[in-house]
Amino acid sequence: MDILKLNKAKTSLKGSITRIATFMHNVSEHVDITELEVKLKKIDHLQKKVEELKELLFGLETAKPTEEAEFEEDLYKCETRLDDLEVRVKKLINSINVSLSVTAVEKHKYENGTFAQTKIPPIILPTFSGKYEQFSNFKSQFDDLITTNEQLTQSQKLYYLNSYISNEVKEFASTFDTFSSLYEALESRYDNKRLIVDIHVQQILNFKKIERENPKEIREMIDCIKKNLRALKLLNYEQNNLFNVFLLNIMLKKLKNESRKNFELSLKAKDVPTFDEFIAFLEQRETILLSVDKNCIVETKTILRKPNLSFKTKINLLMNQSVENKSCIVCKDKTSHPIFRCKKFLELNPEKRLDIVRLHKLCELCLRKNHKRMQCTSTYMCPCGKKHSRSLCTAAIGDRRKWVIPPPNFQY
Numbered sequence: 001m002d003i004l005k006l007n008k009a010k011t012s013l014k015g016s017i018t019r020i021a022t023f024m025h026n027v028s029e030h031v032d033i034t035e036l037e038v039k040l041k042k043i044d045h046l047q048k049k050v051e052e053l054k055e056l057l058f059g060l061e062t063a064k065p066t067e068e069a070e071f072e073e074d075l076y077k078c079e080t081r082l083d084d085l086e087v088r089v090k091k092l093i094n095s096i097n098v099s100l101s102v103t104a105v106e107k108h109k110y111e112n113g114t115f116a117q118t119k120i121p122p123i124i125l126p127t128f129s130g131k132y133e134q135f136s137n138f139k140s141q142f143d144d145l146i147t148t149n150e151q152l153t154q155s156q157k158l159y160y161l162n163s164y165i166s167n168e169v170k171e172f173a174s175t176f177d178t179f180s181s182l183y184e185a186l187e188s189r190y191d192n193k194r195l196i197v198d199i200h201v202q203q204i205l206n207f208k209k210i211e212r213e214n215p216k217e218i219r220e221m222i223d224c225i226k227k228n229l230r231a232l233k234l235l236n237y238e239q240n241n242l243f244n245v246f247l248l249n250i251m252l253k254k255l256k257n258e259s260r261k262n263f264e265l266s267l268k269a270k271d272v273p274t275f276d277e278f279i280a281f282l283e284q285r286e287t288i289l290l291s292v293d294k295n296c297i298v299e300t301k302t303i304l305r306k307p308n309l310s311f312k313t314k315i316n317l318l319m320n321q322s323v324e325n326k327s328c329i330v331c332k333d334k335t336s337h338p339i340f341r342c343k344k345f346l347e348l349n350p351e352k353r354l355d356i357v358r359l360h361k362l363c364e365l366c367l368r369k370n371h372k373r374m375q376c377t378s379t380y381m382c383p384c385g386k387k388h389s390r391s392l393c394t395a396a397i398g399d400r401r402k403w404v405i406p407p408p409n410f411q412y
Contacts, residue, residue, distance in 0.1 A: 003067055006056060010074055013053070016046055017081050024088055029096065036093050043086050050079050058343055125160075128186075130168045133199045133231065135190040138164075147183070154179045161186075197235055200228040205250060213256045215293065218286040222279065225251065244275035251278065259285055329360050340367045340391055354392050364388050 020039055027036075057071055125145060128138040146152065146160050158179035162170065165186070172189070173182055207224050210217045229239065252260055263281050267273050328337055331344040339345050339362070345353060357364055364373040365380065367389055382388055384395040 002062060003060065003071070006053060006060070006071065009049075009053060010071065010078075013046060013049055013078055014074075016042070017078060017085070020046075020085055021081065024085060024092075027092070029092075031092075031096075033093060033096050036089055036096075040086065040089050040093070043082055043089065047079070047082050047086075050075055050082070125164045127164050127166055128169060129166045130190075132190055132192060132196050135186075136196065136231075136234070139187070139191070158182065193235060197232065197237065200231045200235075204228050204247070207251075207254060209254045210256055210259075213259060213289065215286045215289040218259075218282055218289065221251070221254070222282050222286070225279065239275065245272070248273065248275050248278050330356060338367065340389065346391065350392055350394050357392065364392060367391070 020042060023039065053075055054072075057068065057075075060068075125141055126138060128134060142161070142164065146157055149157075152160075158177070161179060161182060162173070165173075169186070172185065177185070204225055207221060210221065233239075252263070255263070262285065263273075263278070266281055267277075327333060328339060328342050328345075330339060330342045333342075339356075345356070348356070354364070357367060360369070362369055363371055363376050365376040365388055366378045373387065380389075382390045382393050384390075384393050386393070
């Protein structure tokens, strides 16, 4: 297949995507859910078509580099549009299901006293994993939506209960259990107030000491304290002055000396600090550290963009670049392609790719030589949220279709 036939296939692909996008732009909430499911299958088919075109492009030897780059860029745009359409369709389907769950169940009384019920979509509830501290929240939501719902039979309630408990919790359930017997068994085992209180207290007391003072660890401490204190308050355990003094001194020991010194400086000489003042200090400290970190990043990027290199260093860099451009370090091909476009490199799994990158001392963000990831000026962020090349991301294992081949000409 030549580049002209590939372009025709790409044009057809774009047309199909545009038709689905137009449908989603004009769709209303009263659309038939079956029609949406058909569109979802069509999107999946088009996504596979994109991958087929990528493979055909890689096997094409007659295409010019500019044509190949343009074609790859168009495929990446198509892939992005399809991902966006897939999310929109799934959100609309979920929205319709939730709406139907409120109105779909109606009782129709017959002369013989029996009732007929329509089938309802699944009700969305958090799954209870077996952690004691989560049971109270799970029980409250389950009671509101299921237990007190008079439109559901006991069998339906039992079905929902089994659907929203983990396999670990199901181990002590019997095949002969009714809804009432299984629900009472869960209450008897997990509604243990003393144990739940102990868990929340221990989560505060056992919070790890802050080793590196940064905004993330400060925020984790604030969240841990607030979350568990709210839970204790719901269990009717209120804070008092003595409790606050003990807790304040325990948590102070988990801070770095610099933060403890700043906290002491913020206090009046003879006044006993309150726990609310301590929390306010932590939140202010987090804000300050965030601001400092952002300023450091800006300064680092400015320095790296305009490095003051000696003449000898510049010559070495140019020599290294010329050596790098002579052949690919993976396939040894003389076509001067970068490693992130190397077909042999992309066929490896992320772990082996990372081994090659570290062996040749390449940047783990842009996959080039002469600097490390922390010094890289690229603003690229992997879709998983971390600062590394998407071709090295271990999250790519679960979805090769979207992650294995990096898009053309993207900025690392």
